Amino acid sequence: MKQFSTIVRGLAIAALASSSGIALAQATAPAETAVADAASVDTGDIIVTAQKRAERLRDVPMSINAATGDHLKSLGVTSSEQLEKLVPGFTFQRTVYGLPVFFLRGVGFNDTTLGVSPGVSVYVDQQPLPFSAMTRGAMLDIERVEVLKGPQGTLFGQNSTGGAINYIAAKPTDELKAGVEASYGRFNEITGEAFVSGPLTSTLSGRIAVRGERQGDWQRGYTNGDTIGRRRFVNGRAILDWKPADTIRAELVATAWHDTSDTQQPQTVAYTPLLTGPMARPVPFPLATFPVSPRSPRAAAWDPNGDFVRDDRLYHISGRVEVDLSSAVTLTSLTSYADYRQSIPLDLDGTTFSSGVSDDTGRIKTFAQELRLTGDTPSGLKWMVGGNYQHDKVFERLIFDPMITSGTAVGPATFDSFFVDNDQKIESKAVFASLDLPLADRLVLQGSVRYTDQKRDFAGCVRDNGNGQISAALGLLSTIFTGAPQTIPLGGCGTLGANFLPAPIVTGKLNEDNLSWRASLNWNLDSQSLLYANVTKGYKSGSFPTLPASSAVQLRPVPQESVLAFEAGAKLGFGRMLQVEAAAFYYRYRDKQLVGFLVDPVFGPLPSLVSIPKNHIQGAEITATLRPVAGFTLTASGTYVDTRIDRNPINPTGPYGTPSDFVGQRFPYTPRWQGSLDAQYRFPAFADLYAFLGGTITARSSTTGALLSGDPAVAALEAGLKIDGYALVDLRAGIEASDERWRLELWGRNITNKFYVNGVTRNSDFTTRFAGMPATYGLTVRYRFN
Template identity: 65%
Template sequence: MFKFRVMALSSVAGFVLVAGGMAQAQDTVSAAGQDQALMGDIIVTAQKRSERLSDVPISINAASGDQLKSMGVSSTDDLQKLVPGFTFQKTVYGLPVYFIRGVGFNDTTLGVSPAVSVYVDQQPLPFSPMARGATLDLERVEVLKGPQGTLFGQNSTGGAVNYIAAKPTPQLQAGFDLSYGRFNQVNAEGYISGPITDTLRMRVALRNEYQDDWQKGYTARQSNGKRRFYTGRVSLDWDAADTVRVALTVTGWRDHSDSQQSQLTQYTALVPAPMGRPLPFPIETFPTAPRNSRAAAWDPNLDLSQDNYFYQFAGRIEADLSDDVMLTSLTSYAKYKQDIPIDLDSTTYSSGVSRDFGNIRSFSQEMRLSGDAGKIKWMVGGNYQNDRVIENLLFDPLITSGTGVGPFTFDTTYVDNDQKISSKSAFGSLDYAITEQLTVQGSIRYTDQDRDFAGCVRDAGNGQLSAALAFLSTIVTGQAATIPAGVCATLSPGYVPLPIVTNSLNQDNLSWRVSANYKPNSDTLLYANVTKGYKAGSFPTLPSGTSVALTPISQESVLAYEVGTKLSLLSRKIQITAAAFYYDYRDKQLVGYIIDPVFGTLPSLVPIPKTRVTGGEFSIVARPMDGLTLSANSTYLSTRIQQNPATPIGPFGNVTDFKGQSFPYTPKWQGFLDAQYDFALSSGLTAFVGGNVAGRTRTTAVLLSNAPAFADQEALLRIPGYKLLDLRTGFAAADESWRVEFWGRNVTNKFYVISATRNSDFTTRYTGMPVTYGVTFRYRFGAK
């Protein structure tokens, strides 16, 4: 193991040290230049063109790559540390689900289109698991809030995260970051960038993330939680002609890390004895997990190592057709594969073991024309995306006492979900400057999506599930049924055996946005937006005795109203942004439950006919004195279900009234405070000390029934609020050529819950990381 860590470190450090030895002498960045980067005219591409952040009439949070590293943001999951209104949770298989302003898509199925979309240099990562390596070697990140469907695709009803990768440079540069921390964490990242010819530039970046086990068994001598994550990116920028620019990027990552194991908080048999399926071990007496972030339990014979990988080939061509008109082409091909093991019952007994196998292939092509004609800025374009998502879920029926049909029981079950998704869209936008201070904007996108599904449940070839479902079909229909072993066994709604369940969901929509913004001076912006957005529907991945459980959920829509302001005061020593918003939702996709005749109560997406979101955001960045930077932000959200679905089923299978409830994973308040003081120790040496506090109020994990009979059980599906404290201090060269930082995350070792779920007979939760601490050394070679 030690040899492996040394080799991993050496591979990256040696790579950049050799490059640094060839690099030129460094240029010095003045303090004034640093102040401008911090407080001045940050350039963003939120509207698919370069603009000052203070001129964009959208609620945006932007941070540089160095800022992300200092705050411990190593993945998209960590953006909740600095983006107000951004939250994430983990599905039962550990896959991320992102929310902005309470809007997300909380489903375990691999093939769902997220409500918060992620891009790198405007190239899509259309499925959330693909985004794990997106934070490598960044120039900055932009988080756009509210529906972004007119420019960034139909599914961005919550918002969009656009990472901007560091680009190849015209001078030779290189650098590396080396970190060592608790749990034997060893992270190494490096890059080299520079010219190959006068017109061709290249940048290569690599990162290796290593960590030993951090979880430990609380009933047996076990450990889990190792990190083995490798990612890289190669970028080429080519000036093909004076008016043509080409960028090619190859990105990939591989993950052999352990799946985080959830904690058991309660076992309650859905079908109590003697009617329920007898279990071959005393699971009712297994102790629940203590309030300790590291505590967990799982089958001692289970290897929780994942085998996931991702790669993407992306191309961008820009051609200036005239001084004022540009043609842009974006092409992307991405492949993702996963093998994720998990112990769903969170005990040491041999039950609940599951593996989620998946493959995604995604192709995207966008073409657009944009122009600037004085008072008018315009854009027209089209997009085509084709996805194939295949998911095979290995499911252990011992997770529930409800599995079984008459005298028939069954063991390992496979759940198949094969989706083919084709999306075509056309879009356009127009900005018109009525006066120098007043501008109106409009954008529109028409999208047509065809989604074809094929899936079912089947046994592992032993014929147990086939015999059980054939018996059920015979009893209900009165007609003798036979289902061969190992083939699809799902029944129709009339309990007739189906060779396979097939269905399609073909829908279209028209997203639009209108905006007016008023800029009385260069330091003040007032804006108002009205946006209509849509998110596509989906087919679930569920063990299904009948095809009713595989019914798709249709698209949702939102009509969003927002007003806001961006202010700079006291010669830009203070910057303030504020926004208020109201969302009117139709057919909001939230997690409810259905009753399957074979597999019992199953989590399922439920369309809520009418819901609303009301809220506000406020942030401030201030430099009250030289060297001192203070920032604070907060978000208030009020979400409410205004109308029940046709059949409202609560988390324990009972019909309930959801009216008046808030959305799951939507804390009413979120806030973040950060302070840093930089001071000179000598003419060439500076020091800094800083820290931040991030907090949020309580929320729920699912829609609750609020029935007195289930009060104790549903209390475990409520997620308490928490506050986390991070600290940092260190030294740096005055020209930032090197930097040493000592850091601590969650330094008070706060126990907090990321997500919770009711999975058949078991209620479980995922916890956040305990206290971690370490040191990072950063070095940069070459011109800046």
């Protein structure tokens, strides 16, 4: 016990010292950081495929965070949303309708639309999951994850300005292997995972993995004591590897998951009617006197008569074929088809009144095909050429039933429920090439380029559900504006077209092309150290919004955005004891896509897509991994990101409808400082058993959930859109067999029960936020069969 307490005190002192001196003085780095078990893995030699070929992480001239699947589990990271624990510079936000949005170095797109192309793209074994809602089950039975920072698009199929996340699934093995894992935690959380892998014939092997999650209610009604928040999630993947000859390799992967959990309910921050005066609708509930939510992780309020069980599911089939045309040339084909469906019910106002229930329903069908040739020469030259095709069909329908707010009226015409439709068809074609050219001993010039042509067709509008309310209200509005009687059929499109006349549907086209490229000069000082400098130009496609728009003008798309990124970095190894990675970067950011606000003549101030013409980002990262003694690993990472808007968009409008000036403001959901500290000590306990102790501290500074107007008249209201900084502490301890075949672990996440926010927005009459999880703790048991 004395040894145990001494170790714990030592870890605590190291954690506090490092977090104040390193992690919060921040600079970040891509990291080999918390890459693997502190006991035995040299993180500098982890193999990654960030450039679509197998390389040591320390030899790749770009900012990358990489971690093994086992280490992710020890950190409690089971979904992309939790990568903040591992990747400084990465942030996660939940939109008002519960969809995930990812940011890297301040670059991301926090639109609520299901069919929006993300700023940070996600892949599984280089196969795309092109929309963020599809990423829920990507972290099943993975070998590792690679997070690439900076614009990506020259080598990966989907352009993105922020970065890319590539999950590498664990592959079938040549020998029979199996494993099981089970956890029990707070709120009666029960999770189980299992896999079996091995040969089926002399040329065919397979692997099957499944995971189930079950948890009781964790949110509590702060006005009535009701509970909500149960989790029900199942996930499965099957892989077949076929090697009919030494020169041919084929892989078929089938993945499916189904989520029937309760949706997380938002917390009410403030009630501010959209409209006042004669155009406002009298609200039949005392919303103004409903108490705002306390700053408690579990607090919530929702319609007690509502059904808030989501129904989200994904089916994904992909194939990979590799043929060695010669000893130096390989042909690779990647084929992918995915079908995603969702139903996300939510109480938007965060009260117990029936005043803001919605259901975000939708379907995505996406097909992608890539062909590429890769080769190398005895002189060290490496090359790649290829093409990519992708076709997406996305239909989204927001159902508001009822949506009783002050903005749902046009004179005497009022409406309680309506639909918002967004139907998009997206076709992308691209060709790409890359070249690695040795200039001298250990000095290499790299270049890559991709030309992309994308066509996006849109059809959508706001319509009633057949009760005629929207038709009557917007028909009356059209009559007022045109001076002639206008009618809209029941269930017809209510969004008014040109000259405020009724239109059968609002349609639009967005045809864009771009040339993304990357140039890199890197110098290997020795087998452990690398210096590099990169210049990268990247794009993200434009987008059509999903809005309850009374005018077709509000459904205009935003054009594609671009980032020109300059980065210089170093990856330095000092034996196994110390590894350091550092980078500095500067981005010139053009036409940044952002969710701003506009004043709708019917609905009042509403979220709207805006294009910020000129912006910049600058910052630095550092990661240090120290192994002073056998079994002990300490990893500290930090990042500093300074984002700025340099030029206003057209008619800048604040979240409360006031004219604004955004110049000089930082981007929403972009803390200036982020840092993390991870420590683990593994030591012999007795017999053939080892004990381990570990902990992780993650911290970030304050940010906002929207661009603010700076108007003193609404300063008190806009204060509710600010997100405080916070620090979270996780701990773990346990024992395992010396050969790591079995493991018993006790863990705690957010052990101080810190209140923190990962999403806040002005929606209709309400400002609401999503709180992070409270303290959780539990026990995990794992066993591997060989």
